[in-house]
Amino acid sequence: MDAIAYMDRAAALDDARAYKLRLLDALDVRRRHTVLDVGCGPGTDLLDLAATGAEWVIGIDADPLMVAEARHRTEEYPAVAVHLGDARSLPVSDAMVDRARVDRVLHYVPDPENVFAELRRVLKDDGVVVVAQPDWDTITVDPGDVRTNRAVREFVCDHVVTNATVGRRVARLAEDAGFTVDLRITTPVLRDFATADDILGLGRNAERAVRAGQLDADEAAEWLRTLAAGRFLATFMLFTAVLRPGSR
Numbered sequence: 001m002d003a004i005a006y007m008d009r010a011a012a013l014d015d016a017r018a019y020k021l022r023l024l025d026a027l028d029v030r031r032r033h034t035v036l037d038v039g040c041g042p043g044t045d046l047l048d049l050a051a052t053g054a055e056w057v058i059g060i061d062a063d064p065l066m067v068a069e070a071r072h073r074t075e076e077y078p079a080v081a082v083h084l085g086d087a088r089s090l091p092v093s094d095a096m097v098d099r100a101r102v103d104r105v106l107h108y109v110p111d112p113e114n115v116f117a118e119l120r121r122v123l124k125d126d127g128v129v130v131v132a133q134p135d136w137d138t139i140t141v142d143p144g145d146v147r148t149n150r151a152v153r154e155f156v157c158d159h160v161v162t163n164a165t166v167g168r169r170v171a172r173l174a175e176d177a178g179f180t181v182d183l184r185i186t187t188p189v190l191r192d193f194a195t196a197d198d199i200l201g202l203g204r205n206a207e208r209a210v211r212a213g214q215l216d217a218d219e220a221a222e223w224l225r226t227l228a229a230g231r232f233l234a235t236f237m238l239f240t241a242v243l244r245p246g247s248r
């Protein structure tokens with residue numbers, strides 16, 4: 001799968017646009033600000049951040065392909081710089097950043113406490129961080145056999161996603177790192193099977209589970225047939241949080 005095209009499709013969904021706008025609003029970026037987008041992907045949100053008039057917008061991503069694409073998309077924006085780097089050891093000086101965002105990155109990270117420690121290190125004392133993180137162990141679909149849904153979800157959490165349940169830990173991890181947390185949980189809804197299949201990987205992951213011997217091939221095929229047949233719903237918990245430095 002083309003990872004860049006996938007990220008663009010995910011970001012274009014109505015629910016995604018809505019939470020991204022809400023978090024951009026919560027960031028309250030001002031002209032003199034330095035803004036960091038940790039795990040910026042192909043530059044999904046860098047242009048919106050640049051449009052705020054911030055003095056500097058810095059995108060950081062661990063994948064060279066994402067960095068190259070993000071640089072390409074922002075080459076006409078002198079206030080935007082994109083660097084290769086790890087969220088757990090940010091290539092940024094202490095207390096240099098006014099605003100930061102971390103959008104659907106933490107599930108790639110086995111030790112997310114180090115991301116929050118880094119965010120606190122680079123953030124000014126009056127800074128703001130916004131985080132968005134789905135919890136992969138909450139993916140629910142209808143119709144279809146509930147046990148198969150559960151088996152696919154379990155396989156995804158155990159074998160596909162590095163840190164599937166980090167969404168529910170965001171508030172605690174942030175507080176441990178010295179932030180106060182304004183947490184909100186929403187439940188995006190997808191009513192179109194083809195879109196949910198693409199974004200949540202229902203078919204891809206069922207196939208993987210079959211190949212790994214964790215799911216019967218006929219059960220998987222029947223599950224997917226039922227899901228694709230008529231009225232459909234998929235949902236999951238999306239944790240978003242606005243963080244501010246507080247007392248430890």
Ligand SMILES: C[S@@+](CC[C@H](N)C(=O)[O-])C[C@H]1O[C@@H](n2cnc3c(N)ncnc32)[C@H](O)[C@@H]1O
Pocket residue numbers: 007011038039040041042044045060061062063066085086087088102103104105108109
């Ligand atoms: C699902 S994409 C989200 C991209 C973008 N934030 C968005 O909302 O569209 C996750 C991104 O995080 C990056 N990533 C994963 N682990 C990372 C790490 N340890 N440090 C920095 N970036 C990381 C991936 O390369 C990928 O581009």
